[in-house]
Amino acid sequence: MNYFNTAFGTASQVQQNLSGILAYILSFLSANSKPILQVLVLPGLAFTLVFAIVAVWFERKFLARAMLRVGPYYCGGRSGVLQVFADFIKLFLKEIIIPEKVNWLFFAITPVMVSMVPGLALVLIPFDANWVLWDIGSLGLPMFLAIMGIAPLMPIFAGWASNNKYSFIGAWRVAYMYISGEIPIVICAASVAIMAGSFNLVKIVEAQKNMWFAIPQFIGFIIFFIGLLIESERTPFDMPVAEVELVFGWRTEFSGILFGFTMMAEYVMLQAWTLLFITLYLGGYNGPIIMGNVIGSHIFWLLAKFAIIVVFVVLLRCVYSRPRMDQMLKIGWNYLTPIALLNLFVVLALKLWGIF
Amino acid sequence: MSEPTIKPELMRISWGPQHPMSGQTRILLDTDGEKVHKIIADLGYTHRGIEKVLENRSLLGGLIPIERMAMVDTANISIGYVTAAEKALGIQVPERAQWIRSLVCEMSRINSHLYAFGLQAEATGYFPAVFIWTTVDREVLLDLFEELTGARWSFNHFLPGGVHKDFPEGFKEKIIEAAHYLRNRFKDYWNAMIENPMFEMRCDNVAILEPKDALRLGATGPVLRGSGIPIDMRKEEPYAAYADLDWQIITEDACDVMARTKVRFHEIGQSLNMMEQIAKEIPEGEIKTRFSPFARAPAGEHISRVENARGEMSIHLWTNGTTNPYRVKIMPPSLRNMYVFERLAELSNMTIADIPVVINSIDPWYLDADR
Numbered sequence: 001m002n003y004f005n006t007a008f009g010t011a012s013q014v015q016q017n018l019s020g021i022l023a024y025i026l027s028f029l030s031a032n033s034k035p036i037l038q039v040l041v042l043p044g045l046a047f048t049l050v051f052a053i054v055a056v057w058f059e060r061k062f063l064a065r066a067m068l069r070v071g072p073y074y075c076g077g078r079s080g081v082l083q084v085f086a087d088f089i090k091l092f093l094k095e096i097i098i099p100e101k102v103n104w105l106f107f108a109i110t111p112v113m114v115s116m117v118p119g120l121a122l123v124l125i126p127f128d129a130n131w132v133l134w135d136i137g138s139l140g141l142p143m144f145l146a147i148m149g150i151a152p153l154m155p156i157f158a159g160w161a162s163n164n165k166y167s168f169i170g171a172w173r174v175a176y177m178y179i180s181g182e183i184p185i186v187i188c189a190a191s192v193a194i195m196a197g198s199f200n201l202v203k204i205v206e207a208q209k210n211m212w213f214a215i216p217q218f219i220g221f222i223i224f225f226i227g228l229l230i231e232s233e234r235t236p237f238d239m240p241v242a243e244v245e246l247v248f249g250w251r252t253e254f255s256g257i258l259f260g261f262t263m264m265a266e267y268v269m270l271q272a273w274t275l276l277f278i279t280l281y282l283g284g285y286n287g288p289i290i291m292g293n294v295i296g297s298h299i300f301w302l303l304a305k306f307a308i309i310v311v312f313v314v315l316l317r318c319v320y321s322r323p324r325m326d327q328m329l330k331i332g333w334n335y336l337t338p339i340a341l342l343n344l345f346v347v348l349a350l351k352l353w354g355i356f
Numbered sequence: 357m358s359e360p361t362i363k364p365e366l367m368r369i370s371w372g373p374q375h376p377m378s379g380q381t382r383i384l385l386d387t388d389g390e391k392v393h394k395i396i397a398d399l400g401y402t403h404r405g406i407e408k409v410l411e412n413r414s415l416l417g418g419l420i421p422i423e424r425m426a427m428v429d430t431a432n433i434s435i436g437y438v439t440a441a442e443k444a445l446g447i448q449v450p451e452r453a454q455w456i457r458s459l460v461c462e463m464s465r466i467n468s469h470l471y472a473f474g475l476q477a478e479a480t481g482y483f484p485a486v487f488i489w490t491t492v493d494r495e496v497l498l499d500l501f502e503e504l505t506g507a508r509w510s511f512n513h514f515l516p517g518g519v520h521k522d523f524p525e526g527f528k529e530k531i532i533e534a535a536h537y538l539r540n541r542f543k544d545y546w547n548a549m550i551e552n553p554m555f556e557m558r559c560d561n562v563a564i565l566e567p568k569d570a571l572r573l574g575a576t577g578p579v580l581r582g583s584g585i586p587i588d589m590r591k592e593e594p595y596a597a598y599a600d601l602d603w604q605i606i607t608e609d610a611c612d613v614m615a616r617t618k619v620r621f622h623e624i625g626q627s628l629n630m631m632e633q634i635a636k637e638i639p640e641g642e643i644k645t646r647f648s649p650f651a652r653a654p655a656g657e658h659i660s661r662v663e664n665a666r667g668e669m670s671i672h673l674w675t676n677g678t679t680n681p682y683r684v685k686i687m688p689p690s691l692r693n694m695y696v697f698e699r700l701a702e703l704s705n706m707t708i709a710d711i712p713v714v715i716n717s718i719d720p721w722y723l724d725a726d727r
Contacts, residue, residue, distance in 0.1 A: 236481065244481065245708055245711070247376060324557070326707065
C-alpha cells in the first residue's frame with residue numbers, strides 16, 4: 001500500500017488523476033477523430049478484415065458455381081456466410097504446432113508480418129483528396145513500392161525457417177517470382193508517374209479526371225495487371241503454394257492461426273496491389289458525384305472499381321492452369337519487362353512532344 | 357525398401373504417400389533446385405495379396421476379389437479373369453453375351469479415361485472444376501451400369517460362359533442418348549484442356565518417350581500408343597466382340613504428355629462409336645451357357661491378354677483339376693507403366709512441376725500395380 005501511495009498518491013489523488021486521464025483521452029479523440037476513424041475503419045483494420053472475409057466467402061461460393069457445386073451451405077443459412085467465421089474460430093482454437101529444428105522466432109513472426117506489411121501500404125492509398133491516412137506528398141508512390149518490396153522477404157524467411165524441403169522450394173519460387181514480377185510493375189508505375197508529372201498519388205488521381213491512364217497506356221495497364229497477379233500469388237501464378245506440386249509451398253508447416261495469417265496475407269496483398277492498380281490506371285476515386293456528398297461518392301467509386309477487379313481476378317482462377325517455373329520466368333523476363341520498357345519510352349516520347 | 361544412395365549435391369524429396377497428388381505410393385525425387393535427376397518409385401503400399409486370395413476361391417468366386425484391383429475400371433479387369441477361366445473350363449460363350457461384354461468394357465474404359473482427364477487437369481494446376489465436371493459426367497455411365505447390372509460401381513456382371521443379365525426394356529435408346537450427350541461434352545473438355553494455351557504450355561514436349569524406349573521399357577496402353585506404336589490387345593488377340601466391331605487403334609506421334617492425353621480423348625470417341633454400334637447391331641440370342649459353379653477345371657496353363665483402360669493386362673492361370681486355380685499370376689498395366697515413369701527422368705528433362713503432370717499422363721492405379 002505504501003508503495004502504491006508513493007507511486008500514485010492517495011485515493012482522492014488517484015481519482016483526480018484518472019478523471020484527468022479520461023478527459024485527456026476524450027479531448028484527444030475529439031481532436032483526432034478523422035485519423036482514428038481512418039485507422040480503425042476505412043483504409044485500416046475493418047476494411048482489411050471485412051475484405052478478407054467477404055472475398056473468401058465470395059470466392060468459395062463463386063468457384064463452387066463453376067464446379068457445379070453450391071459451396072458452403074449449412075453455416076449461416078443457405079448462403080454460408082458464417083462459414084468463414086467458423087473457419088476462423090476453428091483455426092484460432094487449434095494448437096499451434098512448432099516442429100522440431102525450426103527457427104521458432106522467424107517461424108512465429110513471419111506469418112503475422114506477411115499479412116501486416118501489405119496492410120501498411122494501404123495507408124498511402126487516397127480514397128479522396130482529403131481522405132488519405134498518411135499523405136506524404138510526392139513520396140507516396142515510391143513509399144508504396146518500397147513497403148511492398150519488403151513483403152516477399154517474409155515468405156522467404158518463413159520457408160527458410162520451416163526446415164522443410166517443400167517450404168524451402170516454395171520460398172525460392174517466391175523469390176524468383178517477385179524478381180520477375182516487380183520490375184515490370186515498377187517500370188509501369190514510373191511511366192504513369194511521368195504521364196501525371198508527379199509521384200504524388202493524389203495528383204496522379206487528379207490527373208485522370210478527364211481520361212483514365214488505362215486508355216493511353218493500355219499496354220502498361222495489361223502488364224501491371226499481370227504483375228499484380230504475380231505479386232499477390234493469385235492463379236495462374238500461384239507457383240509458391242502449388243498444391244499438387246509442393247503440398248502447400250512455403251505455408252506447409254504452419255498450423256492453426258499462423259496458417260490463418262498466411263492465408264489472409266494473400267488477400268491483403270491482393271487488396272493493396274489492386275487499390276494501387278485502380279489509383280494508377282482506372283482513375284482512382286474519380287467518378288460522378290452522388291447526392292452532393294463528395295467524400296462519400298469518391299469512396300464509393302473506388303470501392304466499386306475495387307470490387308469489379310476482384311471479381312475478375314477470382315474468375316481467372318477457374319479458367320487457367322499454372323505455368324511451370326521456367327515458363328513463368330520466361331514470361332517475366334522475355335515479355336513483361338521489355339514491353340514495359342517499351343511502354344516507358346512511348347510515354348516519354350508522348351510527354352516530350354507535349355501530347356499529354 | 358532400403359533407400360538407394362544419393363549424390364551429395366542433390367536433395368531427395370519424399371513424394372507421398374501423404375501428398376495431394378501422389379496416390380497410395382511413395383516416389384523419391386533426387387532434385388537439384390527445380391530439376392529432377394532421378395525418380396525412384398516405391399510401390400507396394402496397398403498390396404492386398406489378390407493373387408493368393410484367388411487361389412482360395414473357385415473360378416466363379418474369384419471374380420469378386422479380382423474386381424477390387426481397379427475400382428474405376430472393373431469390367432476390363434474381370435473380363436481378363438473370365439476369359440482365362442473360360443479357356444480353363446472349355447466353355448463357349450453365346451454371341452449376344454460377347455457383345456454385351458464389349459459394351460460394358462467400353463463404358464468402363466470411358467469411365468476410367470474421364471477420371472484420368474480430371475486428374476490431368478488438376479495436375480496442371482487447373483482449379484478442380486474439370487475434375488468435378490468429369491465426375492458429374494460419369495454419372496451418365498453409372499446410371500446405365502445400374503440399370504443393366506444392378507450396381508453403379510464394381511458390378512460383378514461377367515461370369516464364365518456369359519453375362520448375368522440381358523438388356524432391360526428401352527436400354528438401346530438410352531445408350532445412344534448417353535453416347536450423344538458425352539460426345540457433346542467432350543467438345544467442352546477439348547476446349548478447356550487441349551485448346552487451352554496454359555494447358556498446352558504444361559503438356560507439350562514434356563516427358564518425351566521415344567518409340568524405341570517405349571518398346572524397350574515395356575510401356576503399354578495409351579503410353580505406348582502415345583509414342584506412335586499401334587499395339588492394342590483388342591486387335592492383337594480379339595476377345596469379346598471386338599473382331600466384329602468397327603474401330604481403329606489410336607496413335608499419336610508427338611510422344612509427349614499431350615500425345616497421351618490426346619490418345620485418351622480419341623479412344624473415348626472410338627468407344628462411343630462402339631457403344632452406338634453395339635446398341636444398333638447387337639444380335640439376338642442366349643446370354644449365358646450354364647455351367648456348374650463347382651466345375652473342376654482340368655489341369656493346364658492358360659493365358660488371357662486383355663486391354664484395360666491403362667494398357668495390357670495379362671493373366672496366367674494354372675489349374676490342377678480342382679475347383680480352385682492352383683496359381684494366378686497377374687501382370688497389371690500400371691506396374692509396367694510405373695517402370696517407364698521411373699526411367700523418364702533420365703530420358704528427358706523434368707522439373708518438380710512436371711512430376712504430377714507426368715504421373716497423370718501415365719495414369720497409374722496403384723491398387724492395380726500392387727495387386
